[in-house]
Amino acid sequence: MQQSTNIWFELGQLLKQLVLELTGMPWLASLAQTLLGIVGIFAVVMLAALILVYLERKVCAWMQMRVGPNRLGPFGIFQSVADALKLLTKEDIRPAQVSGKMWALAPVLMFMVVIITYAVIPFDAGVIFADLNIGIFFFVAVSAQTTLPLLMAGWSSNNKYSLVGGMRTVAQMISYEIPLVFSILGVVMITGSMKMSDIVKAQESIWFIVTQPVAFVVFVIAATAECNRAPFDLVEAESELVAGPFVEYSGMRFAYFFLAEYASLVASSCIAATLFLGGWHGPWLPGWIWFFLKVSAMIFLFMWFRWTFPRIRVDQLMAFGWKFLLPLSVANIIVTGVGLWLFFPLS
Amino acid sequence: MEVNTEKQSQQDLPALSPLAQLLGTDSVILTTVEQVLGWAQTHSFWPLTSGLACCALEMMATGAGRFDLARFGYEVFRPSPRHADVLIVAGTLTWKMAPPLVRLYEQMPENKWVIAMGSCAIGGGPFVDSYSVVPGVDKLLPVDVYIPGCPPRPEALIHGMLTLKEKVMAAKKRGGKP
Numbered sequence: 001m002q003q004s005t006n007i008w009f010e011l012g013q014l015l016k017q018l019v020l021e022l023t024g025m026p027w028l029a030s031l032a033q034t035l036l037g038i039v040g041i042f043a044v045v046m047l048a049a050l051i052l053v054y055l056e057r058k059v060c061a062w063m064q065m066r067v068g069p070n071r072l073g074p075f076g077i078f079q080s081v082a083d084a085l086k087l088l089t090k091e092d093i094r095p096a097q098v099s100g101k102m103w104a105l106a107p108v109l110m111f112m113v114v115i116i117t118y119a120v121i122p123f124d125a126g127v128i129f130a131d132l133n134i135g136i137f138f139f140v141a142v143s144a145q146t147t148l149p150l151l152m153a154g155w156s157s158n159n160k161y162s163l164v165g166g167m168r169t170v171a172q173m174i175s176y177e178i179p180l181v182f183s184i185l186g187v188v189m190i191t192g193s194m195k196m197s198d199i200v201k202a203q204e205s206i207w208f209i210v211t212q213p214v215a216f217v218v219f220v221i222a223a224t225a226e227c228n229r230a231p232f233d234l235v236e237a238e239s240e241l242v243a244g245p246f247v248e249y250s251g252m253r254f255a256y257f258f259l260a261e262y263a264s265l266v267a268s269s270c271i272a273a274t275l276f277l278g279g280w281h282g283p284w285l286p287g288w289i290w291f292f293l294k295v296s297a298m299i300f301l302f303m304w305f306r307w308t309f310p311r312i313r314v315d316q317l318m319a320f321g322w323k324f325l326l327p328l329s330v331a332n333i334i335v336t337g338v339g340l341w342l343f344f345p346l347s
Numbered sequence: 348m349e350v351n352t353e354k355q356s357q358q359d360l361p362a363l364s365p366l367a368q369l370l371g372t373d374s375v376i377l378t379t380v381e382q383v384l385g386w387a388q389t390h391s392f393w394p395l396t397s398g399l400a401c402c403a404l405e406m407m408a409t410g411a412g413r414f415d416l417a418r419f420g421y422e423v424f425r426p427s428p429r430h431a432d433v434l435i436v437a438g439t440l441t442w443k444m445a446p447p448l449v450r451l452y453e454q455m456p457e458n459k460w461v462i463a464m465g466s467c468a469i470g471g472g473p474f475v476d477s478y479s480v481v482p483g484v485d486k487l488l489p490v491d492v493y494i495p496g497c498p499p500r501p502e503a504l505i506h507g508m509l510t511l512k513e514k515v516m517a518a519k520k521r522g523g524k525p
């Protein structure tokens with residue numbers, strides 16, 4: 001791990017030192033540090049999801065020239081607290097025809113899969129839970145698993161709307177996962193490493209959004225589809241499918257899906273900021289503040305998309321993915337390869 | 348606007364436990380939790396996306412820019428009855444549509460409320476003499492708040508939802524069922 005001066009890294013080291021001094025057992029100190037990391041990630045994810053639910057409603061309101069929630073607390077910031085508490089108090093309906101275990105497991109799995117992706121996100125220099133040497137590959141592999149819980153939910157609900165929604169998830173994820181990976185490949189080719197900290201370090205002088213603009217556009221479009229957000233929210237498509245795979249879930253089970261959706265939005269924004277916007281690099285301010293600003297900008301971009309574009313048809317979605325995004329991302333790889341061969345022939 | 352908040356007299360309440368008699372009130376902690384939950388419930392009524400007739404247009408207008416139901420946190424119109432809290436019966440209910448509407452109500456999870464919006468939902472409205480119209484949804488569903496008008500203005504719907512909020516909070520303070 002590299003030398004760094006930010007407070008989060010120091011905090012982790014301090015705790016490790018403290019436990020080591022108190023108990024004299026190195027493994028306990030490491031365990032304490034790991035637990036702190038896990039608790040920190042959970043806190044960040046839950047807080048971000050709660051804030052985003054509120055922000056989404058506010059941004060939507062501003063785009064439609066409304067005021068948005070403003071009754072609870074200043075500017076209505078406690079709105080999502082009330083929503084979460086209310087969802088806790090709702091009755092837990094378990095329809096008679098659902099296939100029990102699968103149905104109950106799906107929301108929990110969905111949330112877990114999304115949380116696991118946070119392990120490889122570098123919030124600041126040295127502040128990364130696991131700096132794997134296949135970091136970005138790990139992220140892609142794990143985030144693709146969100147397909148399974150949605151399909152489980154759709155199928156085990158035994159409801160025609162949810163089944164169609166679950167099937168659409170699979171079709172959509174498969175067609176958009178490939179352009180997503182190919183767009184990331186351009187960045188990996190330039191860096192020569194899949195390690196997250198190496199990718200960020202390579203952007204010290206110039207961000208990859210400048211050298212890989214096409215890859216950035218493909219990534220943002222594919223990530224929008226991955227997070228099931230409008231204009232690609234065919235999985236939920238209220239006007240056709242009621243609520244897609246979530247139709248039969250009430251109360252907290254539904255809230256799990258809701259939170260997981262926003263957590264995956266944050267994860268995608270973090271990855272976009274890391275790969276293309278230079279991660280924690282930036283002048284004057286501490287690294288984690290820069291990272292926070294970049295992630296906020298990405299999240300706002302996704303929200304902007306959602307409240308600007310109408311939902312597209314499912315055949316348009318598939319055609320766009322396979323006939324436009326995929327060739328574009330492949331062409332990007334070829335151009336990147338030729339460029340590397342021309343300018344850095346020895347490396 | 349007529350509201351079903353019948354006042355319960357002190358005699359109707361269950362007898363206080365010795366501890367509660369000592370403290371001079373019943374169950375300090377539980378009433379507080381109840382009120383917190385009531386606060387949460389009353390500030391996030393999620394209505395079901397269901398419109399039956401012309402009143403539904405006023406319901407849509409309530410969510411739009413000029414009236415903005417979102418200020419109170421009530422704009423999350425959920426398409427699935429499993430996620431909804433409030434069933435706004437907005438429009439004329441015919442006998443043919445009555446079974447699906449009752450079924451929708453039954454599919455909603457508990458802590459659910461019904462608002463009868465417009466004179467059709469209250470008592471059949473202009474079609475009260477018709478063979479095909481239900482003369483008031485309170486024949487079929489337990490209505491909490493009645494909003495008169497043909498159609499009621501969006502402000503009236505907002506007032507109705509705020510009245511429902513007051514009603515639920517009053518019940519929570521009293522310690523009874525909402």
Ligand code: SF4
Binds near residue numbers: 401438468
């Ligand atoms: S009350 Fe009037 S406006 Fe409302 S549904 Fe009936 S006829 Fe239409």
